Amino acid sequence: MSKQEDKKNRRDFLFTASYTVGAVGLGATIWPLIHQMNPDESVKALATTEVDVSQVAPGKSITVLWRGKPVFIKRRTPEEIAEVRAVDLKDLKDPQKDEDRAKNPEWLVMLGVCTHLGCVPLADKGDFKGWFCPCHGSHYDGSGRIRKGPAPVNMEIPEYEFVDSNTIKIG
Amino acid sequence: MSDHNYVPESKVGKWFNDRLPLLSLGAHLREYPTPKNLNYWWTFGGILTFCLITQIVTGIVLAMHYVAHADLAFESVEKIMRDVNYGWLIRYIHSNGASMFFLAVYIHIFRSLFYGSYKSPRELIWIIGMIIYILMMAAAFMGYVLPWGQMSFWGATVITNLFSAIPLVGESIVTWLWGGYSVDNPTLNRFFSLHYLIPFLILGLVVLHIWALHVPGNNNPVGIDIKKPSKDTVPFHPYITVKDIFALLMFMIIFAGFVFFSPNVLGHSDNYIPANPMVTPAHIVPEWYLLPFYAILRSVPDKLGGVLLMFGALFVLIILPWLDTSKIRSAVFRPLYRQFFWILVIDVLALGYLGAMPAEGTYLFLARVSTVYYFLHFLVILPVLGFLEKTDPLPASISEPVLTGGLSTSAAKSDDIK
Numbered sequence: 001m002s003k004q005e006d007k008k009n010r011r012d013f014l015f016t017a018s019y020t021v022g023a024v025g026l027g028a029t030i031w032p033l034i035h036q037m038n039p040d041e042s043v044k045a046l047a048t049t050e051v052d053v054s055q056v057a058p059g060k061s062i063t064v065l066w067r068g069k070p071v072f073i074k075r076r077t078p079e080e081i082a083e084v085r086a087v088d089l090k091d092l093k094d095p096q097k098d099e100d101r102a103k104n105p106e107w108l109v110m111l112g113v114c115t116h117l118g119c120v121p122l123a124d125k126g127d128f129k130g131w132f133c134p135c136h137g138s139h140y141d142g143s144g145r146i147r148k149g150p151a152p153v154n155m156e157i158p159e160y161e162f163v164d165s166n167t168i169k170i171g
Numbered sequence: 172m173s174d175h176n177y178v179p180e181s182k183v184g185k186w187f188n189d190r191l192p193l194l195s196l197g198a199h200l201r202e203y204p205t206p207k208n209l210n211y212w213w214t215f216g217g218i219l220t221f222c223l224i225t226q227i228v229t230g231i232v233l234a235m236h237y238v239a240h241a242d243l244a245f246e247s248v249e250k251i252m253r254d255v256n257y258g259w260l261i262r263y264i265h266s267n268g269a270s271m272f273f274l275a276v277y278i279h280i281f282r283s284l285f286y287g288s289y290k291s292p293r294e295l296i297w298i299i300g301m302i303i304y305i306l307m308m309a310a311a312f313m314g315y316v317l318p319w320g321q322m323s324f325w326g327a328t329v330i331t332n333l334f335s336a337i338p339l340v341g342e343s344i345v346t347w348l349w350g351g352y353s354v355d356n357p358t359l360n361r362f363f364s365l366h367y368l369i370p371f372l373i374l375g376l377v378v379l380h381i382w383a384l385h386v387p388g389n390n391n392p393v394g395i396d397i398k399k400p401s402k403d404t405v406p407f408h409p410y411i412t413v414k415d416i417f418a419l420l421m422f423m424i425i426f427a428g429f430v431f432f433s434p435n436v437l438g439h440s441d442n443y444i445p446a447n448p449m450v451t452p453a454h455i456v457p458e459w460y461l462l463p464f465y466a467i468l469r470s471v472p473d474k475l476g477g478v479l480l481m482f483g484a485l486f487v488l489i490i491l492p493w494l495d496t497s498k499i500r501s502a503v504f505r506p507l508y509r510q511f512f513w514i515l516v517i518d519v520l521a522l523g524y525l526g527a528m529p530a531e532g533t534y535l536f537l538a539r540v541s542t543v544y545y546f547l548h549f550l551v552i553l554p555v556l557g558f559l560e561k562t563d564p565l566p567a568s569i570s571e572p573v574l575t576g577g578l579s580t581s582a583a584k585s586d587d588i589k
């Protein structure tokens with residue numbers, strides 16, 4: 001290897017090393033400016049809510065706010081349960097058994113947020129005895145599963161548990 | 172250009188201009204050779220500059236009284252309307268000003284489409300203009316969120332949720348945009364910050380837009396290249412400034428009509444109800460100027476497809492200079508394009524109307540037809556037309572049909588368009 005080539009290689013190495021260090025430095029500088037927009041710890045800390053459901057009569061539902069979003073808590077009648085469990089999975093856009101959506105069949109706990117563009121669907125409306133989103137016309141059934149309209153998936157089931165028979169902890 | 176040799180008369184002027192040639196710039200803007208046949212459709216650039224300045228001035232004033240907090244924003248806007256001296260006037264100018272801005276920009280864009288102003292060598296002017304248009308929509312959307320009424324809140328929810336259609340990272344992007352798990356105070360705060368920023372970005376782009384315009388010079392109703400300066404051009408000042416000011420005054424009469432006689436007709440009454448994350452209004456519609464895109468979004472029965480098509484509607488506009496294969500600029504000499512142009516105008520108006528109607532039944536069907544036609548126009552008709560169309564003969568110069576007395580049909584038609 002001639003002396004000149006040696007010098008050239010050394011220079012190439014220095015260039016590549018400088019660019020790399022520069023790129024890492026730039027990335028490390030930009031990341032805080034991007035990440036500051038993500039939810040902070042205080043927002044994340046508010047992520048559970050306990051709800052007393054003793055006053056909810058069969059066939060009725062309540063709406064509570066969790067992480068800034070409405071959660072529908074519906075106490076279903078035996079007929080309503082039987083109806084949604086009789087649905088053929090082939091008729092569903094996002095096939096999911098009601099058994100997998102409601103641990104306790106009497107209680108349906110789900111995010112009251114349309115999976116299309118985030119509006120709050122109206123209860124007891126639509127073609128499938130469930131919910132209807134007024135924004136862009138998505139129809140959900142009594143299990144909150146998408147049946148018709150632009151929404152891609154069923155309404156989301158949040159993490160929740162029964163603390164006792166009258167209290168649900170969401171989140 | 173004629174002003175390159177400009178020398179200020181005064182000694183101070185010369186001293187200054189040697190160090191910073193602002194006076195040369197002023198001279199260039201005064202003498203800028205402009206085609207003498209520009210019609211009133213060419214006055215909207217000046218009108219748009221006026222709109223931008225109006226929005227910036229009224230916006231800065233409103234920001235002195237507005238509070239960007241979820242608990243206080245609605246109240247502070249009501250305080251502006253009721254208590255702040257002339258607050259009602261400034262806010263109504265700002266909110267109606269947004270509509271006027273879009274009215275003018277749509278006319279400006281369709282002017283460009285009719286006379287082929289986007290074609291070589293003016294592609295960059297067009298693309299910068301499209302970026303300005305997209306930034307205008309972003310600014311208008313975020314501004315509409317600030318009063319924190321029902322339409323603000325649910326408009327913000329629906330529009331930010333558009334990004335959730337992106338596979339894999341969509342949900343994270345939406346959470347990042349919100350700064351939480353729903354549209355809330357952090358969202359309002361950052362929207363205010365960006366709403367304040369964007370007009371200045373637009374201002375910078377307007378400078379580039381005009382700079383890029385001053386390189387080839389204005390297109391004109393005949394759409395042919397002209398020598399400048401020549402007997403085909405007039406100095407910008409006073410000829411064009413006077414015409415622009417007259418058109419601006421006419422425009423301001425309409426503007427004032429809205430501000431003083433029906434300031435809320437373009438808004439939605441639901442936005443006078445404070446934001447409520449538990450209830451979505453029954454009929455949620457965007458502002459009128461976004462309706463055509465909204466109609467395209469809703470006409471697709473698939474979430475990702477709808478979002479892609481909506482952004483696609485903007486993208487075909489950006490690449491328009493390469494979709495239109497015809498070398499002839501002005502529709503005056505393009506008998507077929509002229510007809511397709513008006514069909515497009517009707518199509519976009521129809522999309523606007525259908526975007527405001529419920530997405531069901533006949534409305535939905537018509538919205539789908541109009542959406543298909545919109546893309547057909549840009550992706551099929553325009554590329555093919557350039558090869559099939561037999562265009563009318565172009566005049567040799569702007570002056571020719573006028574000065575030789577033998578008024579050609581083309582020139583007569585360009586008069587009709589006024």
